[in-house]
Amino acid sequence: MTREKISAAIKSLKDKPWRLWGTQLRCLVALETRRNLFSWRATWVYFLAFAPTVIILLHALFGRGRERETLSEDTMVLAGIFQFYYVRVGIFFGTLGIFTGLIRGEMVERSLHYYMLSPVRREVLLLGKFVAGSLRALLLMGTAVLGSFALMYLPFGAAGQRYVFDGPGMSQLLSYLLITALACMGYGAIFLLFSMMMKNPAPAALVLMGWEAISSVMPSFLQKFSIATYLRHLMPITVPGEGIFALLTVRTEPTPTWLAVAGALTLTAAILVVSCWRMRFLEISYTTE
DSSP states (O other): OOHHHHHHHHHHHTSSOOOHHHHHHHHHHHHHHHSSSSOOOGGGHHHHHHHHHHHHHHHHHHOOOOOOOGGOOOOOOOOHHHIIIIIIIHHHHHHHHHHHHHHHHHHTTTOHHHHHHHHSHHHHHHHHHHHHHHHHHHHHHHHHHHHHHHHHGGGGGGHHHHIIIIISSHHHHHHHHHHHHHHHHHHHHHHHHHHOSSSSOOHHHHHHOOOOHHEEEEEHHHHHHHHHHHHHHHHOOOOOOOOOGGGGGGOOOOOOOOHHHHHHHHHHHHHHHHHHHHTTTOOOOOOGG
């Protein structure tokens, strides 16, 4: 009987219109990307992403007395900017602005029902919005991180080139971009779920921010439910915090890179499964918006 059930389940999966769903997903991603890639409503998100890049640019243009011996110091400065600003603030609130607008924003604009009336499964609609939001967040935050990295080492000339291409610089850059991608997808999935569960996701986002901040001192079982836990193990350089920021840099047992990446992706996938289930029962009432 068990084999028969397994065979029936496999046959049922094979009979699903996967090709149709794939085509619809690609079309949704393209449509959402064109609509939201450059939006003046999210100007503050661009500010969050590129504020450190502009500061580093000004420092590169007008800084004086830069010597080769300060390259290690600037490397620590860049690591601190990424660890304490981008991961904790820039990417966190940037994805909040991007992903909450995908569902809740369209409810406010009274346009989500057009998607609901189309012959597209709600799970496909949700995944299409998630992929489009992830691409937008990654393009924005990844470009900002890449720009900050380049501008930090460009003024050092040949010494900076050797550090990036012949030293550990390129490996550090790839780690930063990997962390950025995982953070955009992980926090994006959470905020997409929040936008379907509550009218104002901001209070829940603040609670999540506090949870992520103290996750390093929580029991190991609870740490598995924190995106920051997996990102912490991928940091190429850890900058020790001082005062209250010491909570953000508690040393934990090292975890292999592949395991940290797999953990972050698994948590993101689990959140998306819950979101797909919630999307199936989502009801629109514009009178209450």
